[in-house]
């Protein structure tokens with residue numbers, strides 16, 4: 001048996017995939033060969049999702065059809081809203097998302113149909129429905145009724161509309177759209193791996209996405225963006241940023257939003273988020289969060305040689321859009337659902353149970369002593 005003692009499986013190739021190519025040395029990221037910079041500049045979330053699911057960019061007619069299917073699937077079954085109403089209003093939005101996705105399986109119109117076509121419909125249903133869950137919860141926990149999804153407009157515009165009940169301005173919708181594209185897939189990150197392990201047992205799409213949401217919620221993965229904005233708020237003023245980082249590193253703390261298991265250079269996704277953070281600051285006449293972020297970025301590079309990752313600038317971007325802090329990670333999920341489902345469909349199409357081994361490091365032989373003879 002070949003062994004790998006690295007507890008985090010770093011650099012272990014665990015599967016073959018056609019979906020996402022990630023070059024950590026060059027800082028290059030592609031979805032089916034299409035550069036993330038091109039997608040960020042020219043694509044839409046719906047088109048990028050189509051690419052992840054089908055492996056090719058859609059024609060105009062295919063894109064229109066996909067948009068229509070998304071719009072239909074934005075509306076949740078009433079009983080999912082009823083289930084959400086049973087949860088305490090203090091429940092974290094990630095927990096609500098995980099619970100609701102799990103519950104959605106009970107309302108699948110064709111539960112026993114495990115065909116590729118039925119699973120594709122589930123991918124659409126979940127990708128279209130996640131923003132409705134997040135936005136509905138935001139309204140419900142504030143004592144309001146959920147806002148019904150728009151029956152037109154793109155995914156990002158509808159999401160921002162459902163959060164507040166007001167139509168967002170074009171730039172805000174553009175920013176969210178680009179953020180959704182940038183987070184849509186990232187090879188075998190922890191949550192996608194969790195999704196594939198689950199799908200590899202032939203568990204259904206809902207179970208696999210539920211596993212992925214659980215993995216995303218941790219602060220070392222998707223939960224990092226929320227921790228970043230909390231840090232920026234603690235720092236408060238650009239003048240305090242340098243000493244804050246210095247002191248935190250002295251205490252051997254991790255600075256959230258920095259470092260990456262694969263990238264050893266600038267994260268290509270951070271480039272776009274950095275620019276949008278600056279632009280949003282200017283438009284809001286409040287560049288504080290961008291300025292603090294820049295100082296932190298410089299300081300962490302000087303002290304630790306670490307680059308900002310995707311979570312660092314997404315934090316100030318979402319905050320500048322007026323999005324409540326604890327929705328940062330659920331929004332990550334609303335984007336990554338595209339990648340999760342693409343990987344789940346790919347896993348089903350060429351499935352083999354994922355079951356690695358552990359290098360046993362416990363005692364070889366331990367005598368069973370009766371309870372009465374054991375020392376306290």
Ligand code: COA
Pocket residue numbers: 008219220221222224253254255256257258259260261262304306309310311
């Ligand atoms: N802040 C401070 N130091 C960090 C760090 C951070 N964010 N990330 C890594 N390091 C340091 C480690 O302390 C370690 O230093 P040492 O060799 O002096 O002990 C070194 O960099 C290597 O770290 P390691 O934990 O082995 O890297 P990893 O590949 O396991 O970690 C992350 C990857 C993402 C988990 C890690 O960088 C991290 O915790 N980042 C913060 C959370 C975050 O932003 N997550 C989102 C990822 S997209």
